[in-house]
Amino acid sequence: MEEKPGRIYYSRNIVNLCIDSYDAERQCGKLWSQYAGEPFLFSSLYEALERMEELYDVLQYPYASTETRSFRNDGIQADGPVVETDSTKRHRHTADRHRPSGIPAGEWKSVRAGETFNEVLGHRGRDATFIIRVQYRQHSSWQGEIVWVDGGRRRCFESVLELIRLIDKALEETESALAASGD
Numbered sequence: 001m002e003e004k005p006g007r008i009y010y011s012r013n014i015v016n017l018c019i020d021s022y023d024a025e026r027q028c029g030k031l032w033s034q035y036a037g038e039p040f041l042f043s044s045l046y047e048a049l050e051r052m053e054e055l056y057d058v059l060q061y062p063y064a065s066t067e068t069r070s071f072r073n074d075g076i077q078a079d080g081p082v083v084e085t086d087s088t089k090r091h092r093h094t095a096d097r098h099r100p101s102g103i104p105a106g107e108w109k110s111v112r113a114g115e116t117f118n119e120v121l122g123h124r125g126r127d128a129t130f131i132i133r134v135q136y137r138q139h140s141s142w143q144g145e146i147v148w149v150d151g152g153r154r155r156c157f158e159s160v161l162e163l164i165r166l167i168d169k170a171l172e173e174t175e176s177a178l179a180a181s182g183d
Contacts (some may be wrong), residue, residue, distance in 0.1 A: 004153075006037065006054070007132055008121060008133075008147060010117050011103050011133050012034065012059065012061060013055070013056060013059055013061050013062065013133065013134060014029055014033075014034075014117070014120065014121075014131060014132065014133045015033050015034040015055070015120075015131075015132050015133055016031070016033075016120050016121060016123050016131055016132075017029065017031055017125070017129070017130040017131075017132075017167075018030045018031070018032065018039075018049060018123050018124060018125030018128075018129050019125040019127050019128040019130075019171070020125050020126040020127060021126065021127060021128075022127060022128075022171050026043060026044055027044060027045045027048075027083050027167075027171070028042065028043050028044075029041075029042060029048075029126075029127075030123070030125070031041070031048050031051055032115070032120045032123045033055055033057070033120065034113045034114065034115055034117060034120050035055065035058075035114060036055075036114055037114030037115070038114075039123070045167065047162060048056075049160060049163075049164075052132070053132070056134060056137060061133055062135060062137050063137065063138040065076060065136075065137060065138045065139070066094065066140050070138055077136055081181075099178050104135075109156075115174070126147070127171070127174060128148070128149075128150055128167075128170060128171055128174055129148075129149040129150055130146055130147065130148055130149065130167060130170070131146070131147040131149060132144065132145075132147075132163070133145050133146075133148050141158075141159040141160050141161075142157070142159065142160050142163065143156075143157065144156070144157060144163075145157070146163060146167070148166075148170045149163065150170075150174065151170055151173065153170075153175075165183070
């Protein structure tokens, strides 16, 4: 269901996705959040979504209903793999796994609001701006709403794939409008 943007209600996990340039393969820009003094720079939409996931893990909001699993062994050292027992696996602290890459180890727990909510919403991308509020992280995906600021539209999404498609469609419309006005 498509609606006019109207109000954007305060939520601590809202991010402002500012796209400064894009083509068929890459979208580059800045990702603003209240909890980072500086924006996260990204060179692909995947990278921006990865940073958002890290932020939500640190905030523990919205709480993920499933935990990420991996076949990768993170315990490899220079002299070989670290052997973990069931006891060490149970007591291993997983918090640093969820630390955003822009925040040094040991400091991420003290993340405080770097900008006000209104300052975060005030940033604009050269080509497009999206305000994204993820309300739930269920079924190993995201559910929430996206506001396309430049196009004046609000849409709900039920998966990360749907979110990507909405962003892609908005960028295509922006490109079409620019091509039509350039003739």
